[in-house]
Structures are given as C-alpha cells and as structure tokens.
Amino acid sequence: MTTTHSKAAKFCSRSCASKGSMTRERREAQHQAGLRHTENLLTAAEVLKRREAWKYTACREVLESSDRDYEFEFELCGYVFDLALHDAKVLVEFDGPYHDADNWQRERDKAKDRVAKDAGFVIVRRTVEPMAVVHPSAIEGL
DSSP: OBOOSSSSOBOSSHHHHTGGGOOHHHHHHHHHHHHTTGGGOOOHHHHHHHHHGGGGHHHHHHHHHTTOOEEEEEEETTEEEEEEEGGGTEEEEEEOGGGGTOHHHHHHHHHHHHHHHHTTOEEEEEEOOTTSOOOGGGGTTO
16 A cells, blocks of 8 residues: 555555455355356366467368368366367377476376276377477378
C-alpha cells in the first residue's frame, strides 16, 4: 500500500486493495459463480489442439489426402497423445530429444504406453525436432 497526503489509500493493484475485504462468503460466491460457467472451460486436449496445430500442418495434408481417420492431440484416460490413427488403432508420440534424457519423462512415457496398450492401441514414438513443423516422413508407413 502506498499513501499520499489525501485521505484515500492507494494500492499497487486491485488484489492488494481487496486483500482484507475478501471474506469466506465472497470467496464461496465467486466459486459458485465459476461452477455455473464450466462450459467456458477447455479440456487439456482442446487447448493443445489449438496451441500445437501449427506443428502438424504438413502431416495433416498427407493424412487428409490419404483419407485417414485421424485426430491430433487425442485424449485417452487423462493422457494426451500427439496423433491417433483411429483406422489402424495406432497412437503416435512425437518426442523431442529430451525424452530420453529425463528420468521423469521416461516414466511418464512408460505410463502413457501402458494406457495405450490397455486400450488396444499400438504406440509408436518418433523423434522430431522441438519447436518445428513435424515432417510427413515422421508418419510414413503407419
């Protein structure tokens, strides 16, 4: 809080100004209002579809020209897979080079692989350049 010679206190932000006035009842009212508008929220897969679409432009052209049943950023049991080829029951993960270097990432990838296999999918991992458009050669032969 900052003060001047005027009677009114000045705050650095709205959150600082409301710090003492946020009662449990007001917080609960905000929570309930948020619950009434959950239709405005996106799933993780929907967010990724929007954010990552640029990476798949070249692959999308190949898949559409071959009339494949596919979906980028496919959600399955709480995990999001980069590409699902529904017609072949194949899930493709486009991994950057860091996937092999990090123990945490390797364990997460193993868990994703188990989920895919339990659901009847074959999992295929392809190493790609991070922050680059995925080249169609990454999906050749699938």
